[in-house]
Amino acid sequence: MGTKRVAVITGANGGLGYAIACRLLDSIPSSVPLTIVITARHLRKAVETISRLRAYAKGRDLLTFDYVLLDLTSVSSINEVSNQLLSRYTHIDYLFCNAGGGDFTGIDWPGAFVEILSGPLNALTHPHFKVERCGRISRDSLGWVFQMNVFANYFLMKQISTLLSGGGRVILISSIESRIAHEFNPEDIQLTHSDQPYVDSKKSLELLHTAIAKRWADELGVLIYITHPGICHTSIMAEYLNFLTTFGMLCLFYIARWIGSPWHVVSPYNGALAPVWAAVNAVPEADPVEGVTYASASDRLGRCYVKRTDDVTDEDRKNAAILLEELDKLVQDSLERVRLESS
Amino acid sequence: MSRPALTRPLRSEKFGLERTDPLRWRLKTDKVGRLNWAYIRDDDELKRHPQTPYEKHVLGLETGLSEFPKAETPYDAALNGLRFFKELQLDKGLWACRYGGPMFLLIGVIAAHYLTKTPVPEEWKIEIIRYLTNSAHPIDGGWGLHSEDKSTVFGTACNYVVIRLLGMPPDHPVAVKARTTLHKFGGAVGCPHWGKVFLSILNLYEWDGVNPVPPDLWVLPDWVPVHPGKWWVHCRQVYLPMGYLYSEKVKAPLDPLLESLRSELYTTPYDSIDFSKHRNNVSEIDIYYPHTKILNFVNSAMVICEKFFRPDWLKKKAKDVVVDLIRKENQNSDFLCVGPINNVLNAIVVFCEEGPDSKNFLRHKERFADFMYISEEGMLMMGTNGVQCWDTSFALQTICTIGAGDLPEFRETVKKGLEFLDNSQFTENCVPGSYRDNRLGCWPFSTKDQGYTVSDCTAEALKAVLMVQKLPHVETLISDERIYPAIDVLLSLQNRGSFSPGSFASYEKIRGPPLLELLNPAEVFGNIMVEYPYVECSDSVVIGLSYFRDHSSYRRDEVVRAINDAVAYIKSEQDVNGGWYGSWGICFTYAAMFAIEALSYQGEVYANSEVVRKGCHFLAKRQEADGGWGESYRSCETLTYVPHEQSQVVNTAWACLALMLAEYPDVEVIKRGIRLIMSRQQPNGEWKQEGIEGVFNRSCMIEYPNYKFYFPIKALGMFAKKYSNASL
Numbered sequence A: 001m002g003t004k005r006v007a008v009i010t011g012a013n014g015g016l017g018y019a020i021a022c023r024l025l026d027s028i029p030s031s032v033p034l035t036i037v038i039t040a041r042h043l044r045k046a047v048e049t050i051s052r053l054r055a056y057a058k059g060r061d062l063l064t065f066d067y068v069l070l071d072l073t074s075v076s077s078i079n080e081v082s083n084q085l086l087s088r089y090t091h092i093d094y095l096f097c098n099a100g101g102g103d104f105t106g107i108d109w110p111g112a113f114v115e116i117l118s119g120p121l122n123a124l125t126h127p128h129f130k131v132e133r134c135g136r137i138s139r140d141s142l143g144w145v146f147q148m149n150v151f152a153n154y155f156l157m158k159q160i161s162t163l164l165s166g167g168g169r170v171i172l173i174s175s176i177e178s179r180i181a182h183e184f185n186p187e188d189i190q191l192t193h194s195d196q197p198y199v200d201s202k203k204s205l206e207l208l209h210t211a212i213a214k215r216w217a218d219e220l221g222v223l224i225y226i227t228h229p230g231i232c233h234t235s236i237m238a239e240y241l242n243f244l245t246t247f248g249m250l251c252l253f254y255i256a257r258w259i260g261s262p263w264h265v266v267s268p269y270n271g272a273l274a275p276v277w278a279a280v281n282a283v284p285e286a287d288p289v290e291g292v293t294y295a296s297a298s299d300r301l302g303r304c305y306v307k308r309t310d311d312v313t314d315e316d317r318k319n320a321a322i323l324l325e326e327l328d329k330l331v332q333d334s335l336e337r338v339r340l341e342s343s
Numbered sequence B: 001m002s003r004p005a006l007t008r009p010l011r012s013e014k015f016g017l018e019r020t021d022p023l024r025w026r027l028k029t030d031k032v033g034r035l036n037w038a039y040i041r042d043d044d045e046l047k048r049h050p051q052t053p054y055e056k057h058v059l060g061l062e063t064g065l066s067e068f069p070k071a072e073t074p075y076d077a078a079l080n081g082l083r084f085f086k087e088l089q090l091d092k093g094l095w096a097c098r099y100g101g102p103m104f105l106l107i108g109v110i111a112a113h114y115l116t117k118t119p120v121p122e123e124w125k126i127e128i129i130r131y132l133t134n135s136a137h138p139i140d141g142g143w144g145l146h147s148e149d150k151s152t153v154f155g156t157a158c159n160y161v162v163i164r165l166l167g168m169p170p171d172h173p174v175a176v177k178a179r180t181t182l183h184k185f186g187g188a189v190g191c192p193h194w195g196k197v198f199l200s201i202l203n204l205y206e207w208d209g210v211n212p213v214p215p216d217l218w219v220l221p222d223w224v225p226v227h228p229g230k231w232w233v234h235c236r237q238v239y240l241p242m243g244y245l246y247s248e249k250v251k252a253p254l255d256p257l258l259e260s261l262r263s264e265l266y267t268t269p270y271d272s273i274d275f276s277k278h279r280n281n282v283s284e285i286d287i288y289y290p291h292t293k294i295l296n297f298v299n300s301a302m303v304i305c306e307k308f309f310r311p312d313w314l315k316k317k318a319k320d321v322v323v324d325l326i327r328k329e330n331q332n333s334d335f336l337c338v339g340p341i342n343n344v345l346n347a348i349v350v351f352c353e354e355g356p357d358s359k360n361f362l363r364h365k366e367r368f369a370d371f372m373y374i375s376e377e378g379m380l381m382m383g384t385n386g387v388q389c390w391d392t393s394f395a396l397q398t399i400c401t402i403g404a405g406d407l408p409e410f411r412e413t414v415k416k417g418l419e420f421l422d423n424s425q426f427t428e429n430c431v432p433g434s435y436r437d438n439r440l441g442c443w444p445f446s447t448k449d450q451g452y453t454v455s456d457c458t459a460e461a462l463k464a465v466l467m468v469q470k471l472p473h474v475e476t477l478i479s480d481e482r483i484y485p486a487i488d489v490l491l492s493l494q495n496r497g498s499f500s501p502g503s504f505a506s507y508e509k510i511r512g513p514p515l516l517e518l519l520n521p522a523e524v525f526g527n528i529m530v531e532y533p534y535v536e537c538s539d540s541v542v543i544g545l546s547y548f549r550d551h552s553s554y555r556r557d558e559v560v561r562a563i564n565d566a567v568a569y570i571k572s573e574q575d576v577n578g579g580w581y582g583s584w585g586i587c588f589t590y591a592a593m594f595a596i597e598a599l600s601y602q603g604e605v606y607a608n609s610e611v612v613r614k615g616c617h618f619l620a621k622r623q624e625a626d627g628g629w630g631e632s633y634r635s636c637e638t639l640t641y642v643p644h645e646q647s648q649v650v651n652t653a654w655a656c657l658a659l660m661l662a663e664y665p666d667v668e669v670i671k672r673g674i675r676l677i678m679s680r681q682q683p684n685g686e687w688k689q690e691g692i693e694g695v696f697n698r699s700c701m702i703e704y705p706n707y708k709f710y711f712p713i714k715a716l717g718m719f720a721k722k723y724s725n726a727s728l
Helices: A015-027 A043-057 A075-088 A109-118 A120-125 A144-159 A176-180 A197-220 A243-259 A273-280 A314-342 B043-048 B053-058 B074-087 B106-115 B122-135 B153-165 B173-184 B193-201 B215-219 B233-248 B256-265 B293-308 B312-332 B340-354 B359-371 B388-401 B408-424 B455-469 B480-493 B514-519 B535-549 B556-572 B588-600 B610-620 B634-638 B649-661 B667-679 B707-722
Strands: A005-010 A034-040 A063-069 A094-097 A104-107 A130-132 A169-173 A223-228 A293-298 A304-309 B025-028 B036-039 B372-375 B378-381 B629-631 B643-648 B694-696 B700-702
Touching: A005 A015, A015 A034, A015 A043, A015 A094, A015 A273, A034 A043, A043 A063, A043 B634, A063 A075, A063 B634, A075 A144, A075 A314, A075 B643, A094 A144, A094 A273, A109 A120, A120 A243, A130 A197, A144 A197, A144 A314, A169 A197, A169 A273, A176 A197, A197 A223, A197 A314, A223 A273, A273 A293, A273 A304, B025 B053, B036 B359, B036 B372, B053 B372, B074 B388, B074 B408, B074 B667, B074 B707, B106 B122, B106 B153, B106 B193, B106 B340, B106 B359, B106 B378, B122 B153, B122 B372, B122 B378, B153 B173, B153 B193, B153 B256, B193 B233, B215 B233, B215 B312, B233 B312, B233 B340, B293 B514, B312 B340, B312 B359, B340 B359, B359 B372, B388 B408, B388 B455, B388 B707, B408 B455, B455 B480, B455 B535, B480 B535, B480 B556, B535 B556, B535 B588, B556 B588, B588 B610, B588 B629, B588 B649, B610 B649, B629 B649, B643 B649, B649 B667, B649 B707, B667 B707
Parallel strands: A005 A034, A005 A094, A034 A063, A094 A169, A169 A223, A223 A293
Antiparallel strands: A104 A130, A293 A304, B025 B036, B372 B378, B629 B643, B694 B700
């Protein structure tokens, strides 16, 4: 890698993505020339984010920003973004696959009360009361949530793998909620029949990681870390919360932390700890890419640290292989689609 | 997504589109630089007027100009460049260029033709369809705000209508692709404001779905802060005729073609759309400057007022005031108007008011052609009626700066250029009551007919005139007495008081509070409501006045004070890492060149000025590995330095000029840039077109094709004169 470092952060306008950018600025010494490429869906958001980050970086000199407009639910958008990155950069040091989302319809408030009262810590760590819609299909005829959270990341990584090879790192962002995912269903890989596609897609993302981490490290020299931000206040459910409920949620988060939950890091900046640590500080010999999830965690006093969990089962490995086979097929289909579109 | 560079063969050829015979196009001009492309059908006339090198160059034909042995030294390279560039000069002494880039203009001129039942010339139809085919996004087939932009609803809806009105069938692959993309964006209901206005004029959208453009504001007393007379000239001159058209609900009569378009532009049947619900529906893809809450409130209030509380006398009064001002604008600009948008809108108003055979409408019809430009890729519409004075001023300055003005082979070039500037100086003021400043003695950006001066255009022309008239063999055409009024105007344009004191804005002094920007209704542009202070305009004025200060003692104290105040403003605009944001060129390299030149004329250089030092370090740190500089148009959008995919000759020339003027001590840095410029020079002395060079309103890019000639020539020549002319 050259002395110039290039970081790509997808969805940098959102809570966690923005926090990752800030944390990255704090983690890389200002003497190192750094380029932060943010992706957003629309120019206005990209421009706003860059101006906020510029203010955050306060006159840091060797800092360059750039943007690409990326729509994860469109393979032709991903393909174009890849071409742009390939034409603009000779290498990418860090790719934060942060953007994603779910097809949420709201919060099941009665359910939430019952769940929180009957088991507060569990309810605040693995909530079942976020209501998801089932069966949304993207314009590319793929499961919408699956495409955004799983396939898009893989397709992007594949398309720009030459930029990453020889030392680049990819940071995948999972969620603690993947632990309440349904069992992997080879009949419904695109999760169009799942009643919680967001949660299940995070599990699939972990399986994707299991399937490729070792091979990419060995063959391409690309280190793919899977991380999760713990539980923090991000933009993902913001539209279903008002001032009062947001305040209530934050109170509950703090209470959970005091009770002893390591996962309630609360702020997005804390949530960005593990992703940025994996990119900048992790040492491959001591911090293996494969079989381990690195998560942002916090003690009772709010001191944050990176917590490891390694719970990949043989069953997971088997499912990972099935998933990867499907993803590789989809990559071929997508390339064909892009070829047809441009001819 | 931004788009890849033009590839050969052109897409229009792949689709087998008809094209006109490029050998038949001729550029007609007059002594004030009017540019009219004519398609010559008569063979005898063709023979009488063989194509000039410039015409061939623009049409992508072999110019047949001589090739030179490869230049070994920077000075030889500069002269080879100048030998090529000299051949592009038109016989009236000016340099012309295609001023393309904005992709929302063609709809205006085509709508004006359609509504007024003015036939579009066949050769225009063919070439406009070719241009739009070639400039469509290679993947999704849409168009954006400007030629390098991703596809947007605005660009795609408007240009789709253009190709259809010009005769492309709806099932042509080019139309199908564009329409599919438009539908993917949700159809034309998501068009920004100006798009909605054009569609309404064509009866393809309903006026009650357009946010109000009240002409009534013009009836307010002049002192009211929101009075349109205080707005930026481009903004007020566009909303003036728009207000008329909005208030009168002008629309073309429905016909089968428009009926068909109504069914093509939307995702649901036209009659089922409640347009009033789409006033604020603007596609997220298009937005650069979103509505403020205040604007939404004001708009809603105005809709209600218009329905229930607007007496007929007010409507009539507003109409009279607006029509009067439109006539004055036409008179002051000889029907060219400040830009292509109000040009076509004014034409429609005059058509409605005075009828198709009126003298004024006929004059409008003649003027449409002044904005249409032929190129290798087809016919485009320009952002103004040209860049004649601006380009000619820089060309002359370049020749003088590198000491080529005395060489016999360039004497005629210089003489003709000066004659053009002589013919272009304004000799009369605007008619009273047109909300215009004095312009006597000033120079325009484009032509004398068009009648608008910009602070920097007058200053750069002034500098060019003074430089050229110092050459021993050149006869003085413009006496000092003719220059004094220009100085008077420049001094009067300096902002004083609360609005960025010391600075210069573009066309006028800042007249209204920047808070008015909260009411910016355009959605796709930033900073349009009032005049803003601009670093480059201030730089140019400082440069021009500094030349004048050393030339004459006229109003010496005031000139010196104006320079000092402007310099203080320029310094205050430098950001912490040493850059200046460029508002009219891309971007930080452009502004750095102007700022450092202005400072250098005050004796501020690297050795003695912290500001200049910071400016130099800013540039030096951004030099690419190949020795060049390259800046993307994304710099303008994001207000940060964004590198281009490749080094650009124009950016490299700007950066090198800045460093040389600053007397930057590390000559090796400059030398590497100079070497890059030389390496890109073609055997005939020219440089090939690279990325787009200019910008306005932060978000819309615009072409300055002559930049790639005179700035590299100037950089090479200056290097040879300042350092050494040894072989590099």
